[in-house]
Amino acid sequence: MNDRTQYLLELAKHNVKAYIANPKTKAAMVAGSVAEGLCDEYSDCDMSIYYDELPSEQELQVARQQNQGSERLWILGDRSDGGFAESYMVNGVECQFGHVTIAQWEKDISTVLEQFDIRSPMVKAMSGTLVGISLYGETLIQQWKAKVANYPDALAQTMVEHYLKFFAIWGMQEKLAKRDTTLWYYQILVESAQNLLGVLSGLNHLYYSTFQFKRMSRFIEQMEIAPENLASRLEGLFHTEAHIAVNQLEALVRETVELVEIHMPQVDTSSAKRRLGWRQQPWELGTGNR
Structure with a gap:
């Protein structure tokens, strides 16, 4: 693990504290170049946070402020679909957060593993899950890793x-x-x-x-x-x-x-x-x- 990877991993561990303080949060992991140990000075911090119920806009704003984050750079997706993503800067690093309910995430997994929808953007998320580093909710994360690792013929x-x-x-x-x-x-x-x-x-x-x-x-x-x-x-x-x-x-x-x-x-x-x-x-x- 190089110095930049270690720095972003510590940043992820710091960022997640503002989200796991919310009782709705059940699990969190960091993926991407941080999890793969391949960060450079252009890398972002890619995190996924899993909830029994998505946080409100006010709760998200509080978490962003606790992380001393910038205003949002972008937001993708619709919370009515059970998940969305947002991005903001922390200490000069773009930090991307995927927010998804456990029910929607497990539905997304089945879309790939049971319905074989290989056009789904979730295919990329499957590989991210395998390499992801658990930050919270280790039991859930390991269950998902085991399920995704069982690649159907x-x-x-x-x-x-x-x-x-x-x-x-x-x-x-x-x-x-x-x-x-x-x-x-x-x-x-x-x-x-x-x-x-x-x-x-x-x-x-x-x-x-x-x-x-x-x-x-x-x-x-x-x-x-x-x-x-x-x-x-x-x-x-x-x-x-x-x-x-x-x-x-x-x-x-x-x-x-x-x-x-x-x-x-x-x-x-x-x-x-x-x-x-x-x-x-x-x-x-x-x-x-x-």
């Missing part, structure tokens, strides 16, 4: 099937080079890289969301099933000439499809395989009758 298959979609840009490079498609090219490259990670996350039973995805290399290090040198190869796609990068992407897709066929043979890979090796051919002006 059906969720893994849903992840693989959802992300197993690739646009065959490797077969269109000559065409795209003639059409001033820089933005589209990078959009396809980003989406393809995200889909590769999504498929491999499912194979490895990892929670993955494209939302503000960071620390790719560290994430990939958790994978036991992956193409060789995946992190450097994905990064290299964005630093290599397009006519080379698209072929490298095709190789990554091919290797990933093969891994799906080995480790999750029940998944239909025919659509993803269909255009591997495909190259669009130009047509020529005909000389016959028109």
Whole structure:
């Protein structure tokens, strides 16, 4: 744990006191870079606080004042939905607080683990729960960690099937080079890289969301099933000439499809395989009758 991580962890422990003084509060944890031990001078302090009933606006204002916090920087969500988030500055650090009822949080967990809603922003929260550091309500936090750690096979298959979609840009490079498609090219490259990670996350039973995805290399290090040198190869796609990068992407897709066929043979890979090796051919002006 570096000095900046230790500083923000102590700040989180200090901040939480103003909230656990409220009897409505049942648990609290800090997640993000603080929990992962990876803070730098730009890191924020990301906390989740769980209640049997959400605090009133007046109670939140009192807590913010006790923390000597600034005015709110932003607020997201609607308390009528059982949870919302707010942010304010403490000692020059942006501190983000997620406020949620236990009933809503457990409903959110089931949305992912039982309904397999992989588009839900809660998928990112699942990984945050696994690494989160309990600040209050240890028993509840540990119960949630145990539940989230039990990654269902059906969720893994849903992840693989959802992300197993690739646009065959490797077969269109000559065409795209003639059409001033820089933005589209990078959009396809980003989406393809995200889909590769999504498929491999499912194979490895990892929670993955494209939302503000960071620390790719560290994430990939958790994978036991992956193409060789995946992190450097994905990064290299964005630093290599397009006519080379698209072929490298095709190789990554091919290797990933093969891994799906080995480790999750029940998944239909025919659509993803269909255009591997495909190259669009130009047509020529005909000389016959028109």
